[in-house]
Each structure stands twice: as structure tokens, then as C-alpha cells.
Amino acid sequence: ASPQLLLALLAGEGETDAAFRAESGGLLVPRLRLAPPMPLASAGDEALDxxxxxxxxxxxxxxxxxxxxxxxxxxxxxxxxxxxxxxxxxxxxxxxxxxxxxxxxxxxxxxxxxxxxxxxxxxxxxxxxxxxxxxxxxxxxxxxxxxxxxxxxxxxxxxxxxxxxxxxxxxxxxxxxxxxxxxxxxxxxxxxxxx
CATH class of the missing domain: 3.40.50.720 (NAD(P)-binding Rossmann-like Domain)
Incomplete structure (x- = not known):
């Protein structure tokens, strides 16, 4: 792992939630992605009627x-x-x-x-x-x-x-x-x- 990466992680620069993985030497940062819309039950569904x-x-x-x-x-x-x-x-x-x-x-x-x-x-x-x-x-x-x-x-x-x-x-x-x-x-x- 690079010293710059470790310093950035410890300083919290730019990321509020981050983790360092020693095996891969990488910085892990969670990301949220917009999920595709799911179909909702329509008013005509028998289960709702x-x-x-x-x-x-x-x-x-x-x-x-x-x-x-x-x-x-x-x-x-x-x-x-x-x-x-x-x-x-x-x-x-x-x-x-x-x-x-x-x-x-x-x-x-x-x-x-x-x-x-x-x-x-x-x-x-x-x-x-x-x-x-x-x-x-x-x-x-x-x-x-x-x-x-x-x-x-x-x-x-x-x-x-x-x-x-x-x-x-x-x-x-x-x-x-x-x-x-x-x-x-x-x-x-x-x-x-x-x-």
C-alpha cells in the first residue's frame, strides 16, 4: 500500500466512510447506486382488492x-x-x-x-x-x-x-x-x- 493512500485514509480526505484492505492494498469506499424501479402492485391486483x-x-x-x-x-x-x-x-x-x-x-x-x-x-x-x-x-x-x-x-x-x-x-x-x-x-x- 502506498503511504499516500494510508495518509489519505487516516486524514479522511473526501470520504466519510472508507476502509483499507491490506491484502489488495486498495481503498474500499461504499457507494449507493440508484436501483431500477420495481413494479408495485396495481389497484387491480386481486390480493389488494x-x-x-x-x-x-x-x-x-x-x-x-x-x-x-x-x-x-x-x-x-x-x-x-x-x-x-x-x-x-x-x-x-x-x-x-x-x-x-x-x-x-x-x-x-x-x-x-x-x-x-x-x-x-x-x-x-x-x-x-x-x-x-x-x-x-x-x-x-x-x-x-x-x-x-x-x-x-x-x-x-x-x-x-x-x-x-x-x-x-x-x-x-x-x-x-x-x-x-x-x-x-x-x-x-x-x-x-x-x-
Whole structure:
């Protein structure tokens, strides 16, 4: 390896991420390339047009994003929606969306339940999942009651930390961890509790 290459690497000239490989004597620098566009599912795809019969659990369900996701599911035929949030109460700013969702479900004979759970806390999620049988929301109970719903068929994880939108560079470590706990840890907790 040339001394100039080593000095450039140590000085950080021009590159923020670089590595030196002794075997080849070369400087390695990561590069991002624009990938070719991938085709997205079109609105005519059957998988998007209809949803399976059963209940959909929507985290962040009492906020705007969760309510919009639930409305989208109902528009595709969902008849069972479980809105999950930390507080359980509808965000006052989203009362109109909640009324639309409730009305749409009523019009097609569906059911709407609000449940309380902190998705960042496994015990809270696990307790909420254990509560589903008491509400008659499992496949076994639905069959015993003569219902045709197979129970929980899907999860939409729309929960978010109540920080508003911040670029990653603007977030403090505690703000980042709050988002991480709700989004990443919350997704894992939902997965683990519903297995």
C-alpha cells in the first residue's frame, strides 16, 4: 500500500466512510447506486382488492394513520377491526375519521373493538393478545358460536411515538429510542405475542 493512500485514509480526505484492505492494498469506499424501479402492485391486483374474512389488529389505531389503514381495510371488505393504542381513546383530532370507520363497519355488519396496549412493552402486548378469547375474537370461539370469522387474520403496525416528524439528524438519542421502541420493538412484540 502506498503511504499516500494510508495518509489519505487516516486524514479522511473526501470520504466519510472508507476502509483499507491490506491484502489488495486498495481503498474500499461504499457507494449507493440508484436501483431500477420495481413494479408495485396495481389497484387491480386481486390480493389488494379483497381481504380475508376475520379480524385485523391495527396498532396506532386511534390516531390518523391507524384509522386510515382501518378504513382502507374496511373498503376492501374487512368486517372485524381491532384498534389498539396506548391510551385506548380516540385522538380528538381524528374523531371524524373514527366516525367514518364506525359507520362503514356498521353498514356492512362488521365489528369494531378498541383495545389498550403499549406495543413497546411485550407484557402489555401479550396481555392484550390473551384478552382476545375473552372478547370472543379467536377462531375457535367464533366457530363454536356459529360464526364464520377465523379470528385474527392480519396486523397493521401503524403505531408511532408521539414526537411528530423529525429527520434522523434532528433527533436526540432519547427521541430515536422512543421511535425505535414503538416501531421496531413493537413489531417484534406483536410477532412474538401472536405466535
Amino acid at each position: 379483497q381481504v380475508p374474512n376475520g379480524y385485523f389488529l391495527v396498532t396506532g389505531g386511534t390516531g390518523g394513520l391507524g384509522l386510515l389503514a382501518a378504513l382502507s381495510l374496511v373498503a376492501r371488505g374487512a368486517k372485524g377491526i381491532l384498534l389498539v393504542s396506548r391510551r385506548g381513546a380516540i385522538d380528538p383530532q381524528e374523531a371524524g375519521l373514527f366516525d367514518r370507520l364506525s359507520g362503514a363497519l356498521q353498514a356492512q355488519g362488521g365489528e369494531l373493538h378498541r383495545l389498550k396496549a403499549d406495543v413497546a412493552d411485550y407484557e402489555s402486548v401479550s396481555a392484550m393478545v390473551r384478552e382476545l378469547p375473552r372478547l370472543g375474537l379467536t377462531a375457535d370461539q367464533r366457530a363454536e358460536e356459529g360464526g364464520s370469522s377465523p379470528g385474527l387474520v392480519g396486523i397493521v403496525h401503524a403505531a408511532q411515538a408521539p414526537l411528530g416528524y423529525l429527520d434522523l439528524a434532528q433527533q436526540s438519542q432519547s427521541q430515536f429510542m422512543a421511535e425505535y421502541r414503538v416501531r421496531a420493538l413493537g413489531a417484534w412484540n406483536l410477532h412474538a405475542a401472536t405466535q
